[in-house]
Amino acid sequence: xxxxxxxxxxxxxxxxxxxxxxxxxxxxxxxxxxxxxxxxxxxxxxxxxxxxxxxxxxxxxxxxxxxxxxxxxxxxxxxxxxxxxxxxxxxxxxxxxxxxxxxxxxxxxxxxxxxxxxxxxxxxxxxxxxxxxxxxxxxxxxxxxxxxxxxxxxxxxxxxxxxxxxxxxxxxxxxxxxxxxxxxxxxxxxxxxx
Numbered sequence: 001x002x003x004x005x006x007x008x009x010x011x012x013x014x015x016x017x018x019x020x021x022x023x024x025x026x027x028x029x030x031x032x033x034x035x036x037x038x039x040x041x042x043x044x045x046x047x048x049x050x051x052x053x054x055x056x057x058x059x060x061x062x063x064x065x066x067x068x069x070x071x072x073x074x075x076x077x078x079x080x081x082x083x084x085x086x087x088x089x090x091x092x093x094x095x096x097x098x099x100x101x102x103x104x105x106x107x108x109x110x111x112x113x114x115x116x117x118x119x120x121x122x123x124x125x126x127x128x129x130x131x132x133x134x135x136x137x138x139x140x141x142x143x144x145x146x147x148x149x150x151x152x153x154x155x156x157x158x159x160x161x162x163x164x165x166x167x168x169x170x171x172x173x174x175x176x177x178x179x180x181x182x183x184x185x186x187x188x189x190x191x192x193x194x
Contacts (some may be wrong), residue, residue, distance in 0.1 A: 001081050001133075001136055001137070001138040002030060004059060004061060004079045004080065004081045004138055005028075005030040005035070005059055005081055005133075006030055006106075007061055007079075007191060008028075008059035008060070008061055008081075009027060009106075009107060009191075010025050010026070010027060010028075010059070011025070011026060011027070011028045011035070011037070011057050011058060011059045012024065012025050012057070012058045012059075013025075013026060013037065013045055013049070013055055013056075013057050014055065014056040014057070014058070015045060015048050015049060015053045015054070015055045015056075016048075016053060016054075017044055017045075017047075017048040017053065022044070022045065024045045026039060026045075027103060027106070027107055028057070028059075028103065028106070029099075029102040029103040029105070029106035029107075030106070030133070031099060031102045031130070033132065033133050033134075034130040034131060034132055034133060035057060035083055035130065035131045035133060036090070036099040036102060036103060036128060036129070036130050036131075037049070037057075037087070037103075037128070037129055037130075037131070038099070038100055038103055038126055038127065038128045038129075039126070039127060040125065040126070040127065041124065041125055041126060041127040043127065046127040046129060047127070049086075049087040049089075049129045049131075050087065050088075050089035050127060050129055052086050052087075053086070054084070054085070054086055055083075055084070055085060055086065055087055055131060056082065056083070056084055057082070057083040057084075057131060058080060058081065058082050058083075059080065059081045060078055060079070060080040061078060061079045061080070062076060062077075062078050062163055063076075063077040063078055063079065063142070063162065063163060064076065064077040064160045064161055064162040064163050065077075065160070065161040065163065066141075066143075066144065066145050066160055067145065067157070067158055067159060067160070067161060068145035068146070068147050068151075068158050069145065069147045069151040069152070069154045069156045069158045070147060070148065070151050073145050073146060073147050073148070073151075074145070075141060075145070075146075076141065077141050077142050077143070077160060077162075078139075078140070078141055079138070079139075079140045080138065080139050080140070081136055081137070081138050081139075082136065082137055082139075083131055083133060083135065083136040084135040084136070085131050085132055085134065085135050086131075087129035087130060087131045088129065088130055088131075089127065089128070089129050090128040090129065090130055093123065096123065096126075096128050097117070097118070097123070099128045099130065100118065100126065100128060108185050108186070108189060109185055110183070110184065110185030111185055114183060114185075143160075144158070144159060144160055145158050145159070145160075164191070165191045166191075167189050167190065170182040170186050170187065
């Protein structure tokens with residue numbers, strides 16, 4: 001389970017606010033035995049989570065398309081985690097900074113050391129919540145199609161089409177100061193560094 005959370009970049013947070021269900025994609029980090037999520041202090045999602053709304057957080061890594069001999073047996077190879085529970089807001093300033101650093105490091109390991117830390121104004125404008133991994137489960141699908149026995153004789157190509165998240169050439173900010181090359185944590189970024 002931890003390896004899936006460590007490799008993923010986006011989670012989907014499901015919650016109910018005033019009777020309306022929502023599912024919001026966001027970034028996160030696994031921080032020890034907790035999942036930490038951040039965003040605007042005014043965010044509906046983070047307000048609801050900080051107030052104790054039950055949450056369902058999912059992370060899915062798509063590894064490939066499974067193409068069968070019949071439409072019924074098409075599938076996907078994936079690894080996923082579902083975390084259920086109630087989040088707790090992190091308000092202690094130093095713990096909040098460490099949680100925010102963990103999220104940045106999860107997305108781009110090595111980044112925190114070279115960028116400006118958040119200001120007090122930015123810290124007040126940001127809400128951070130943590131969700132314990134006590135109630136979590138992983139589900140994985142791997143391998144080729146599982147066709148009906150009679151379909152194996154059909155003259156139809158079947159198999160797996162592996163998919164991978166690969167970085168492309170970094171694009172510098174148009175306002176980047178002259179002479180600054182992308183740092184190693186950008187040029188060497190890869191999925192699955194966990």
